Amino acid sequence: MFKIVHRRSLRPTVTQIEVEAPLVANKAKPGQFIILRVDEDGERIPLTVAGVNKEEGTVKVIFQVVGATTTKLNHVPEGGYIQDFVGPLGNATETEGIKKVCIVGGGVGCAIALPVAEEFHRIGADVTSIIGFRNKDLVILEDEFRAASNRLIVMTDDGSYGREGNCTVPLRELLEKEKFDNIICIGPLVMMKFTVLTAKEFNAPITVSMSPIMIDGTGMCGGCRLTLHEDGKDIIKFACVDGPDFDGYKVDFDNAIMRSRMYTDFERHAYEETCNLFKNA
Amino acid sequence: MEPKKHEMPSQAPEVRAHNFNEVALGYSMETAVAEAERCLNCKNQPCVDACPVNISIPEFIGHIKEQDFEGAYKVITRTSSLPAVCGRVCPQETQCESKCTMGIKFEPVGIGRLERFVADWHNENVKADPELPEKNGHKVAVVGSGPSGLTCAGDLAKKGYDVTVYEALHKAGGVLVYGIPEFRLPKTIVAKEVDTLNKLGVTVNTDVVIGKTLTIDELFDMGYEAVFIGSGAGLPNFMHIPGESLKGVYSANEFLTRSNLMKAYLDDPTTPVKKGGNVAVVGGGNVAMDAARTALRLGADNVYIVYRRSMEELPARKEEVEHAEEEGIQFKLLNNPVEIIGYDNPEDKKDPRNGDVTAIRCIRMELGEPDAKGRRRPVPVEGSEFDIPVDTVVIAIGTSPNPLIKNTTKGLEVNEKGGIIVNEYGLTSREGVYAGGDAVTGAATVISAMGAGKTAAAAIDGYLSAK
Numbered sequence: 001m002f003k004i005v006h007r008r009s010l011r012p013t014v015t016q017i018e019v020e021a022p023l024v025a026n027k028a029k030p031g032q033f034i035i036l037r038v039d040e041d042g043e044r045i046p047l048t049v050a051g052v053n054k055e056e057g058t059v060k061v062i063f064q065v066v067g068a069t070t071t072k073l074n075h076v077p078e079g080g081y082i083q084d085f086v087g088p089l090g091n092a093t094e095t096e097g098i099k100k101v102c103i104v105g106g107g108v109g110c111a112i113a114l115p116v117a118e119e120f121h122r123i124g125a126d127v128t129s130i131i132g133f134r135n136k137d138l139v140i141l142e143d144e145f146r147a148a149s150n151r152l153i154v155m156t157d158d159g160s161y162g163r164e165g166n167c168t169v170p171l172r173e174l175l176e177k178e179k180f181d182n183i184i185c186i187g188p189l190v191m192m193k194f195t196v197l198t199a200k201e202f203n204a205p206i207t208v209s210m211s212p213i214m215i216d217g218t219g220m221c222g223g224c225r226l227t228l229h230e231d232g233k234d235i236i237k238f239a240c241v242d243g244p245d246f247d248g249y250k251v252d253f254d255n256a257i258m259r260s261r262m263y264t265d266f267e268r269h270a271y272e273e274t275c276n277l278f279k280n281a
Numbered sequence: 282m283e284p285k286k287h288e289m290p291s292q293a294p295e296v297r298a299h300n301f302n303e304v305a306l307g308y309s310m311e312t313a314v315a316e317a318e319r320c321l322n323c324k325n326q327p328c329v330d331a332c333p334v335n336i337s338i339p340e341f342i343g344h345i346k347e348q349d350f351e352g353a354y355k356v357i358t359r360t361s362s363l364p365a366v367c368g369r370v371c372p373q374e375t376q377c378e379s380k381c382t383m384g385i386k387f388e389p390v391g392i393g394r395l396e397r398f399v400a401d402w403h404n405e406n407v408k409a410d411p412e413l414p415e416k417n418g419h420k421v422a423v424v425g426s427g428p429s430g431l432t433c434a435g436d437l438a439k440k441g442y443d444v445t446v447y448e449a450l451h452k453a454g455g456v457l458v459y460g461i462p463e464f465r466l467p468k469t470i471v472a473k474e475v476d477t478l479n480k481l482g483v484t485v486n487t488d489v490v491i492g493k494t495l496t497i498d499e500l501f502d503m504g505y506e507a508v509f510i511g512s513g514a515g516l517p518n519f520m521h522i523p524g525e526s527l528k529g530v531y532s533a534n535e536f537l538t539r540s541n542l543m544k545a546y547l548d549d550p551t552t553p554v555k556k557g558g559n560v561a562v563v564g565g566g567n568v569a570m571d572a573a574r575t576a577l578r579l580g581a582d583n584v585y586i587v588y589r590r591s592m593e594e595l596p597a598r599k600e601e602v603e604h605a606e607e608e609g610i611q612f613k614l615l616n617n618p619v620e621i622i623g624y625d626n627p628e629d630k631k632d633p634r635n636g637d638v639t640a641i642r643c644i645r646m647e648l649g650e651p652d653a654k655g656r657r658r659p660v661p662v663e664g665s666e667f668d669i670p671v672d673t674v675v676i677a678i679g680t681s682p683n684p685l686i687k688n689t690t691k692g693l694e695v696n697e698k699g700g701i702i703v704n705e706y707g708l709t710s711r712e713g714v715y716a717g718g719d720a721v722t723g724a725a726t727v728i729s730a731m732g733a734g735k736t737a738a739a740a741i742d743g744y745l746s747a748k
Contacts, residue, residue, distance in 0.1 A: 023494050037451060041544060043551040044451070068551060084451045086488040215538055215552070218449050218490055219683050220459075222517040222532035236519055236526070241684060255526050258636040262528045266553035 002036075002085040005058055007078040010140045013065045014108060015074055016050065022057030024087045030115040031093030031209065031245055034061065035217045037084040038072045045069050046214055048112040048244075049088060059085075062111030062140075067267050089217045090244045094207070095119060098181040100126040102174065103149070104167050104195055106187020107133060112209060113186040114141050114148065121148040128180070129153070130170050132191070136161035167191065168198040175202040182207055185248065189260060193253035206248035210239045212256060213263070227252040284387040287316045289394055294607040298577050301463045301546050304604055305369070308391075310348075313398040317345035319383060320390045327380035328392060333732030334360050334432075338377060338392055345395060354403040357396060362435035362478075363428065363731065365404060365470045368397025370461060370567075371728045372598045404473055410480045417441035419745045422505040424491045424686070427455020428727045429511035429718030431478060432734030433741075438481040440742055445505070446483060449490040452542065455513050456719075456727070459542040460534070460568065462575050465601070468541075492685030497693070497714060506748070507741045510701060510709070510716040511734060514724050515683030519676055520563065524621030529555055529638035533564070533572045533677035540575050558672030559583045561641045563618055565590065566724070569677035570601040573610045576675065584610050585669060589617040589646050589659045615659065616643040619666060621674055640668040679724045690714075698723060707737030708744075715741055 006018035024034060033048045051060035065074050076082060093116050101120050105113030110131045120127045127148060132155040133139045139154065139161055146152050153170045154162030163170065171183070175198070183206040185195045192208045199206040214224035219241040226243075228235050228250040237243065290306040291297070297304050308316065320342040328338045337356050344353035357364045373379075373393035381389030419442050423430045426448040434444045452458050454471040475485065489495060491512065500508050517532030519525050531539075536554065539545045543552035560576040562569050565588035577584045586605070588595060591614050595602060606612070620642040626632035645665035648657035682699035694702045694710035700723055701716040703709050709716050717733025719725055 023489065027494060041551065043543070084488050086449070086451070086490060087494065089490065089493055215535060215543065216450060216459075218493075218685060219516045220514070221535035221538050222519070223535040225519075225526065227526045236521070238516060241516070252526075259526060259528060261633065261636075263553045264633070 001081040001083060003081050004076055004078055005056075010062065011138060014062065014111075014138075014140055015065070016060060016062045016111070017073075018053070018058045018060045019082070019085050020057060021059050021085045021087075024085065025052050025054055025057045025059050028052045028059055028088035029092035030119040032088035032090050033211070033217070033244060034059065034085060034087030035089060035214075036061075036073075036082055036086075038069060038076065039083050042072070042083060043069045044084075044215055044217070046089070046211060046217055048209070048211065049115060050111045051115055059087075062108065064108040086217070090240060093119070093184065093209075093245055095123055095125070098125055100179075100181050101128070102171065102180045102183045103127060103129045104171060104183060104185040104187070105129065105131045105145075106167060106185075106191040107138065108140070109187030109191075109209075110141055110145070113184070114144055116184055116186070117145060117148040126150050128174065130155065130167045132156070132167040132187070133161075134158070166194070168194055171195065171198050172201070175199070175204055180204060184209070184245075189253055189257045192248070193257075196248035196251070196253070199248065207245050208248040208251060210244050210246055210251065210256065212239050212260060214240050216240075227255045282387070283315070283319055286319075286388045286391040286394070287312045289391075291604075294604075294609070297464065298608040301578055303467050304464050307401055308394055308398045310402075313345055313395060314348060316391050316395060317342045320346075321382055323382045327382065328377040331380040332377045333728050334735050336360050336377075336396070341399065342390070342392075342395060345399065350399055350402045351407060353399045354407075357399060360735070361731070362432045363474050364396055365400035366428070366457060366466060366474060367728055367731070368393055368395075368400055369466050369470075370598075370726075372726060374599050376728070404470075411477060413482065414439055414441040416443060416482075419443065419507075420445070420505045421507045421509065421741060421745075422447065422500045422503075423509045423511065424497075425449075425455055425511040425513050425718070425720070426453040426475070426485055427457060427511060427513045427718060427730065429513075429730035429734035429737075430455065430509065431474065432731040433509045433511060433717070433738045434483045435478050435481065436735055436738035437741060438478065438483045440738075442742075442745075444483045446485045447489040447491050447495070448485060448487045450542065451487050453485045453487060455511075459538045460571070461727075462537065462541055462571050463546065464574065464578065465571065490685065492689045497686065497690045497711075501713070506745055507713045507715065509707075509734070509737050509741065510686060510714065510720055511718045511730065512683055512686055512720045514680040514719040515699070516681050517676065518679045518681060520618060520678065522618060522620055524623055524638075525676070527621055527623040527638050528636045529672055530621055530674045530676065531555075533562070533568045533675050534680065536572050536675045537568070537575060540579065546575070546579065554579065555673045556580045557582065559585070559670060560673045560675065561585045561587050561613075561618075561669060561671045562675045562677055563587045563641075564677035564679075565595040565597060566677060566679070567597045567601055567726075568724075570597045570605050570610075572675045572677050574605055574608060576673065577608060577610065581673075585613045585671070586610055587613045587616050587618055587641065587643060587669070589615065590656070591615055591648060594656055613643070613669065615646045615648070617646050617659065617661060618642065619644050622668065638672055638674055640670045641674055642666055642668050680719070682720055682723065686720075705736075706740035707733060708740060713744065
């Protein structure tokens with residue numbers, strides 16, 4: 001069992017928890033993820049590491065309440081326990097040799113993008129962050145990003161906060177006049193797809209962080225496989241052991257979007273069941 | 282002399298095809314004794330050599346004849362740590378029973394069925410905890426809690442070693458819990474075997490991924506004097522044909538893990554799996570049979586085994602193939618998939634059905650010249666492509682070793698396929714590091730993994746005793 005030592009609501013549907021897991025904390029690096037189960041018989045869900053406190057032996061993760069499991073997780077109080085917490089899994093974000101970077105975060109993806117921005121900031125790179133949200137109410141981690149960035153641009157789709165529009169708008173403006181050693185984009189699949197297309201116009205390198213459906217997270221099940229285009233061929237890669245970061249030019253986003261919808265009906269049903277469960281409780 | 286094995290009582294095929302309860306029900310005491318009487322207790326005991334863990338077979342059968350079932354159990358557990366498991370999943374027809382003297386003229390003795398009977402009898406009737414060995418003060422770490430790891434841990438614990446097993450998943454048992462389905466190996470039996478190890482003083486730490494959470498070198502830093510790597514099968518292989526990334530295409534590992542470990546076979550699971558419709562399983566091994574029969578029990582209308590060779594080359598355990606056929610699994614032999622076809626609505630790119638599997642396209646094969654292993658090589662018949670309409674495809678064509686440990690352990694040599702290289706005692710290229718099971722051989726059987734765990738345990742004992 002793993003103790004939730006700290007719990008903070010970032011938004012009504014976005015929660016940050018800090019979990020006591022010294023072995024994981026000792027190893028976890030930005031870009032890696034963990035897998036947790038809320039209770040016995042629970043589903044295994046991957047969540048990206050949002051921060052680490054080695055001294056306290058704790059790992060921070062941020063999740064959006066979207067389905068049955070995250071609803072249950074959101075009901076575990078501070079001081080409560082979850083069944084399993086395993087990691088760190090996947091590879092850390094490549095930082096070597098990068099002196100100037102642009103971090104593009106979309107929605108809750110910003111929770112994953114933040115530790116990456118912080119790591120680049122820590123090693124002395126020049127960090128530009130573009131973070132985008134649907135509207136003002138959904139903005140998270142703005143202060144944290146400001147502290148970790150040389151430049152910060154906040155976008156909202158409806159213009160209710162920061163600039164209006166999606167993240168590709170300021171990215172294009174920047175790419176028109178400057179170059180980055182890398183762009184790192186973390187967010188919904190559709191947003192990453194279009195950010196890659198924007199980068200491509202300028203031949204700018206871009207890395208995307210993929211979080212497909214997975215079970216074991218150690219390369220055993222193959223559920224997290226992605227199609228990548230490499231040297232004119234389609235190849236299969238596993239997000240859990242080969243990723244989660246991939247060269248944005250190579251990822252077949254349309255296939256990833258299609259695969260992400262495999263269990264939409266099941267999830268909707270499970271979520272409604274769980275919601276009712278908590279309503280009656 | 283009774284020429285035939287006593288039949289195994291089983292659930293009727295039409296009943297069991299719709300439930301996940303165990304198919305084979307086990308011998309009664311009377312049947313077990315009668316079957317034991319068929320053993321000639323011949324002098325040269327060819328069955329013992331044919332057993333990967335060299336169980337003293339005529340000796341334990343002798344105890345059954347005298348109705349001394351606990352005596353029989355003690356004989357088996359001298360060399361095997363998991364009798365209830367092996368009695369169920371070993372391919373006895375190619376091992377002990379293939380060499381049985383009775384088998385020359387008649388059917389061999391049902392050694393596997395007797396082993397299962399003895400183990401079940403013990404679990405049912407003997408509640409005493411195993412005798413605790415005197416601790417020898419040496420610490421050994423075992424990576425992975427599948428058949429090789431559990432065997433290695435059990436053997437070392439019995440010799441007094443302080444053993445800790447590290448398991449990546451949330452539950453101990455490895456392939457015995459995520460892979461082999463309930464109807465072939467009930468989870469309670471695996472839990473019981475793990476519990477026996479716990480009582481011997483073995484600690485199992487779940488949720489630790491060696492190669493990620495901790496490295497092999499860190500295990501030595503923590504005071505372990507030897508490490509056994511039994512991390513098992515790795516990344517599932519795919520065919521690299523068009524359509525393998527459509528919705529409804531699974532690796533057998535994923536399909537079985539969802540059903541077994543994540544309990545999608547129960548009515549109200551938290552982890553989904555596609556149920557019903559028509560299902561094609563590609564491959565001919567035990568894993569393919571397990572996947573096909575699981576799909577059937579999850580409510581499929583038609584389940585096909587698509588295999589590119591003929592029934593003769595089918596590598597699955599014979600009993601599983603027979604059971605599958607009885608249950609109505611349809612064997613599409615000498616067929617090789619060339620493409621998986623998906624739904625595509627050109628009018629509406631947002632149609633939620635887009636990407637759903639609709640068919641698997643196969644080409645007919647003929648058997649040509651024998652290959653290096655003597656198996657006749659299948660050759661495609663040109664222009665013979667045809668479609669089988671299906672909703673789900675499960676790919677069960679083996680696995681490649683997992684790279685996590687290799688990538689984080691300096692000096693650990695692997696072969697061109699990624700399997701860890703070991704000598705005949707299970708020793709790797711690193712001092713004090715031993716390995717066995719699928720991590721070494723690639724996908725193989727439970728019993729061969731147990732044999733490797735056993736060999737390595739003896740080698741570790743030799744190494745640490747001499748230290």
